[in-house]
Amino acid sequence: MPKNPSLVLINPWIHDFAAYDLWSKPLGLLQLAAYLRQKGYSIRFIDCLDVYHPAMQVRAGLKPPKRRAYGTGKFWKEAIPKPPPLRHINRVYSRYGILPDIFKEELRKVSKPKAILITSLMTYWYPGVSEAIRIAKEVHPSTPVILGGIYARLCTDHARGHCTADHVVTSSDPSDLLGLLNDLKIFPDEVMQGTQPPHSYPAFDLLTKIDYICLLTSTGCPYRCRYCSSRFLYPQFRQRDPDDVFEEILYWHRHYQVTDFAFYDDALLINGAQHFVPLMERIVSSGLKLRFHTPNAIHIREIDLEVARLMRRAGFATLRIGLETADFALHRVLDNKIKEGEFERGVRNLLKAGFQSSQIGAYIMVGLPNQSVQSVKETIDFVAANGAMPYLAEYSPIPHTDLWKTALDASEYDLASEPLFHNNTLLPCWDESKRAKLPELKEKVREARGMTDVKAQMTSERRQKTGVRS
Ligand code: B12
Ligand code: SF4
Structure with a gap:
């Protein structure tokens, strides 16, 4: 893997009243990671929901999330203000996942990525997606951000209007993403030519730990x-x-x-x-x-x-x-x-x-x-x-x-x-x-x-x- 991967793939935070890791992983994004690796792209995966992120483990005052049977368990979480439409709900609203400054540090580890790809899941989790895109653009202002996933497909107009991604992909066919990367002149890394990815399955090996x-x-x-x-x-x-x-x-x-x-x-x-x-x-x-x-x-x-x-x-x-x-x-x-x-x-x-x-x-x-x-x-x-x-x-x-x-x-x-x-x-x-x-x-x-x-x-x-x- 080259020191400076060309694509950053992000699994964003969940903003919600409750969230639980019930065998919850960004399978679509990990599928794409495997596909892009096979095509010769080098990848850095940033998982905002990483329960085992090393920087979170050593932060003073943070209580690690409880893990339960069969790999399920809680996420890290931090209470955040409710978005205005949800103000009337009398429950605590949280950002589930790693702290934003740790996310920023992760982004800074890659200098000048060629593209940032971000996934989305539940339609009502879009604030976590928007926040991740906003920070990614702050750190890498000249890098195109591409949004895909279920929210992007179910609420495309909303995603185009509210998330500041440069491109919203509505297709489930990875070759369409490849087409977009080609249009943007983002080609596989020469340094990766000839190297074989370890397998073609969704790239769970990119996780800190596989439960x-x-x-x-x-x-x-x-x-x-x-x-x-x-x-x-x-x-x-x-x-x-x-x-x-x-x-x-x-x-x-x-x-x-x-x-x-x-x-x-x-x-x-x-x-x-x-x-x-x-x-x-x-x-x-x-x-x-x-x-x-x-x-x-x-x-x-x-x-x-x-x-x-x-x-x-x-x-x-x-x-x-x-x-x-x-x-x-x-x-x-x-x-x-x-x-x-x-x-x-x-x-x-x-x-x-x-x-x-x-x-x-x-x-x-x-x-x-x-x-x-x-x-x-x-x-x-x-x-x-x-x-x-x-x-x-x-x-x-x-x-x-x-x-x-x-x-x-x-x-x-x-x-x-x-x-x-x-x-x-x-x-x-x-x-x-x-x-x-x-x-x-x-x-x-x-x-x-x-x-x-x-x-x-x-x-x-x-x-x-x-x-x-x-
Ligand atoms: C597994 C699953 C769950 C899991 C958790 C999954 C997770 N990762 O956290 C569990 C069982 C916990 C769950 C719970 C719920 N779920 Co659910 N779930 C699914 C399911 C079946 C699969 C998601 C998935 O991984 N698909 C497979 C991957 C490969 O697909 P993908 O992510 O879309 O990725 C593809 C493309 O979108 C694209 N892509 C993805 N990312 C990116 C990024 C870029 C840059 C690009 C270009 C492309 C791209 O490429 C991928 C390859 O084709 C979907 C339905 C479905 N068939 O997709 C429902 C679905 C997402 N769930 C749904 C619902 C309703 C729920 C519940 C509310 C059910 C309930 N009433 O309890 C709860 C909510 C939980 C909560 N905390 O709020 C709804 C969506 C609701 C919404 N408003 O958004 C769906 C769509 C099912 C439905 N009924 O129609 N769910
Ligand atoms: S259409 Fe949806 S809810 Fe109905 S059986 Fe199929 S997956 Fe289940």
């Missing part, structure tokens, strides 16, 4: 749920060769001793016989001791007993299921991904395969336009009654989704011109009276989780007494 690897075995999703932007972001559903995914897993395990892997797929289990099952069979027969997680949720209807057993044997440690609601009339309006009886059957298969209730979480959407509080309560009961753990997922309205227009009509916020109002913490599509019930719903979830735990323990004790193996 886990995020995997994408497919892009897109064959479903068309009205609240989701998967179809807009990835119009085609494409799956990778399972052997190639297996090699990727093996690479990180062998070279970096990684044991935790989180799937980012929108539709991991679809077309399972050709995709998921062969991948898991290879994992099982390799004898590797790995743990898998599905923070982005999986489709319960795909989990028959064979799949459940395979998941268990392969090492799935935490599962999240996209139930959303137990109100099937609402499902028929919003999506077509689950029918009556499928959740019960899938959870039964998982329990039969030996998963504990505590490992099976079901996401329940809260705050959808026209959704009642009662329907959320009934869904919590439904999940608990079936031996799974309820997890509330507050609805974030997303531009370019089918439900966007309904969300605009239902919300008292100006969602169209201010992405800060997409923040799921606001429950922007519920009125004040329904919002006031959120603490009650959270309490109900806590109780339901406790009950499910107790029930699971009793079942296991009963099984032990009667000699039934779990």
Whole structure:
């Protein structure tokens, strides 16, 4: 690697009321880093969310963020003033990540980079993106800044108007970025010619420390749920060769001793016989001791007993299921991904395969336009009654989704011109009276989780007494 890399890639801060590292890594940016390295560019990666940044560890008075199971945990954080549109929210707003002066020091380590590339994720996290761009431009005023990622794609006009990037890229095809770099006369470094990057997988080796690897075995999703932007972001559903995914897993395990892997797929289990099952069979027969997680949720209807057993044997440690609601009339309006009886059957298969209730979480959407509080309560009961753990997922309205227009009509916020109002913490599509019930719903979830735990323990004790193996 040359001393002075030509491209700086930035994973910006999160500005929000809450943020948690739930296997959260800038996978898109790390994919680009790998691609650009292969094309001969030299890269400096600056991760504003780096939990292990050496300069943060030695700063007096800072308490290191607590890390939890399987590589998840807290970020560094510093309270900051709320942006004016969020002033009325009675909660502390923070910048999650490293301190701005440490970020500046990182930028200064590279003299005259040829371009600065920055990613973006949630639409309502754009203030962290803007701040990072502003500082990058202060330090390197003559370097072009290129913004890409999910916010840039979902709110392109806003990004062009509010972030001071010189270019906003809306494509998910890395060759379009290459085209832009060529137009800007930013070519691969001569010094890199002939040197081989270590691998072609997303460049997790650029992180200070790898706690886990995020995997994408497919892009897109064959479903068309009205609240989701998967179809807009990835119009085609494409799956990778399972052997190639297996090699990727093996690479990180062998070279970096990684044991935790989180799937980012929108539709991991679809077309399972050709995709998921062969991948898991290879994992099982390799004898590797790995743990898998599905923070982005999986489709319960795909989990028959064979799949459940395979998941268990392969090492799935935490599962999240996209139930959303137990109100099937609402499902028929919003999506077509689950029918009556499928959740019960899938959870039964998982329990039969030996998963504990505590490992099976079901996401329940809260705050959808026209959704009642009662329907959320009934869904919590439904999940608990079936031996799974309820997890509330507050609805974030997303531009370019089918439900966007309904969300605009239902919300008292100006969602169209201010992405800060997409923040799921606001429950922007519920009125004040329904919002006031959120603490009650959270309490109900806590109780339901406790009950499910107790029930699971009793079942296991009963099984032990009667000699039934779990
Ligand atoms: C994994 C994931 C998560 C993870 C965390 C991910 C992380 N890194 O932190 C978890 C499970 C924790 C999560 C949580 C949530 N998520 Co989420 N998540 C995703 C998901 C599935 C994948 C993101 C990803 O990495 N994609 C893969 C990479 C390869 O794609 P990419 O980043 O877009 O990068 C490509 C391009 O954009 C481009 N690119 C990227 N950077 C750059 C930079 C430059 C310079 C250039 C040129 C190009 C470029 O190149 C890449 C290669 O093609 C997306 C949906 C999706 N399919 O993308 C939803 C998504 C981002 N999440 C969404 C939502 C709604 C949520 C939740 C609100 C759900 C909930 N109600 O609880 C929470 C919010 C959490 C919070 N704290 O606020 C929404 C967005 C909402 C919004 N308003 O922005 C999405 C779009 C899904 C949806 N429903 O439509 N999420
Ligand atoms: S199944 Fe999941 S990823 Fe697919 S469209 Fe529905 S919500 Fe989006």
